[in-house]
Amino acid sequence: MKKTTDVAVVGGGMGGLAVAALLARGGRKVTLFEKSRQLGGRARTTEVEGYQFNLGPHALYLGGAAARVLGGLGVPMRGGGPRGEGSLALRAGRLHALPAGAVSLLMTDLLGAAGKLELGRVMTRLMKEDAAALEGTSLREWLEEHISRAEVREVVAAIFRLSTYCADTNALGADAAVSQFQVARKGVIYIDGGWKELVNGLAEVARRAGVEVVTSARVESVERDTGATGAGPGRVRGLKLADGTEYEAEAVVVAGAPGEVAGLLPGDEVLAGWAAESVPVKAASLEVGLSRLTKPRALFALGVDGPWYASVHSGWARLAPEGGALVHVAKYLGGEDTEASERELEEVLERLQPGWREHVVTRRFLPGLTVMNALPTKEKGLSGRPGPGVAHVRGLYVVGDWVGREGMLVDASLASAETVARELLREAGARAA
Ligand SMILES: Cc1cc2nc3c(=O)[nH]c(=O)nc-3n(C[C@H](O)[C@H](O)[C@H](O)COP(=O)(O)OP(=O)(O)OC[C@H]3O[C@@H](n4cnc5c(N)ncnc54)[C@H](O)[C@@H]3O)c2cc1C
The missing domain is CATH 1.10.405 (Guanine Nucleotide Dissociation Inhibitor; domain 1)
Structure with missing residues (x-):
């Protein structure tokens, strides 16, 4: 027997959790499916020996859509961020004050x-x-x-x-x-305890509002009616999980990558086109937990003649055990720069914290993370990005950092979540009136 819900949300990252929470608060019955055992997607945090490693360096932009949506939902955003102190520019292997x-x-x-x-x-x-x-x-x-x-x-x-x-x-x-x-000029903060605190905060608001959160549940396909002849553009009917369970829903919101959306509706040329056109923004990341800093006042370095980033996130937020330090080093990839070696990132850290190797408690190197699912291009601009409504399939919506007219990174995810929730609640209100 098919189960029923008003809105089915695919994906338990920040975007999926936000749209689910907003819809449930507006009175809709919402079921959210996440294929991993754990919620959070790219906003997850892994704790190793008391060090809170985000998936690469993560900063929340206080003037952006994410802070607006999280604030509106009452999700706490505790932490701190650089205000210029200890900030350096790295050029030709030398450090200078960052202007x-x-x-x-x-x-x-x-x-x-x-x-x-x-x-x-x-x-x-x-x-x-x-x-x-x-x-x-x-x-x-x-x-x-x-x-x-x-x-x-x-x-x-x-x-x-x-x-x-x-x-x-x-x-x-x-x-x-x-x-x-x-x-970004309005301020950024690193989050105490890592971005898992934002994820947990969102999940708590969503559950309290009545969202049914189902983890370890991979959605296999989105089901749609294509009209009497089978040739119509279609209307969403629900979805099917990998274990065969079927759900009927008035609307389905997919909060995943463009390729994941296209994979749920095979043969849909518009969605396949969105996936083919999107160029992901990637970065290599070295995360290091140190027992102490060798230069306590050197907290941040930005590469000027190379795509480097190094920041002692624990200098501003609670992310390391007492006396210890958590450092994120990254290489921005893109254009001709398609990979990074661990050694390159180690060299950058050596500039900021010489002799750091002697104080390593734990470390992790991730060579190719997807920071953002699609780079907003010169040709399309922000206004040319897909969604959040999928015009040719009624009842289907997308949410993510590649969607809609507002923002980049998680700001785009939460701005698109907000737009989708507003639209679906307006429709439900109009039907009830
Ligand atoms: C190295 C790095 C640095 C970053 N730095 C910043 C930063 O400083 N500031 C900032 O704002 N953003 C930053 N970001 C980006 C930010 O993490 C993402 O934009 C945000 O987390 C995206 O959330 P999302 O929910 O849209 O997507 P995701 O987090 O990707 O979530 C999608 C979820 O959908 C699930 N899913 C997919 N398909 C299915 C399926 N078929 N069935 C069930 N579940 C499915 C996935 O498992 C995943 O959990 C960074 C990202 C990285 C990797």
């Missing part, structure tokens, strides 16, 4: 006087820029048009890499890059 604000811009020896003046002007301009009007322009084109000195372009490109995770300035749309820069 993150007015004081560090004056102090740094990264640029000469004329370069500093130009950087100051560009930063001011960026905060006022109308990001949406930049659609059709690549970040590379924007940098070349507005910055005359190559050394300033290099610094600004590094700051964009930091907020977008995208190393390919040719491919990345300036509209997405500039709006993400503006969001």
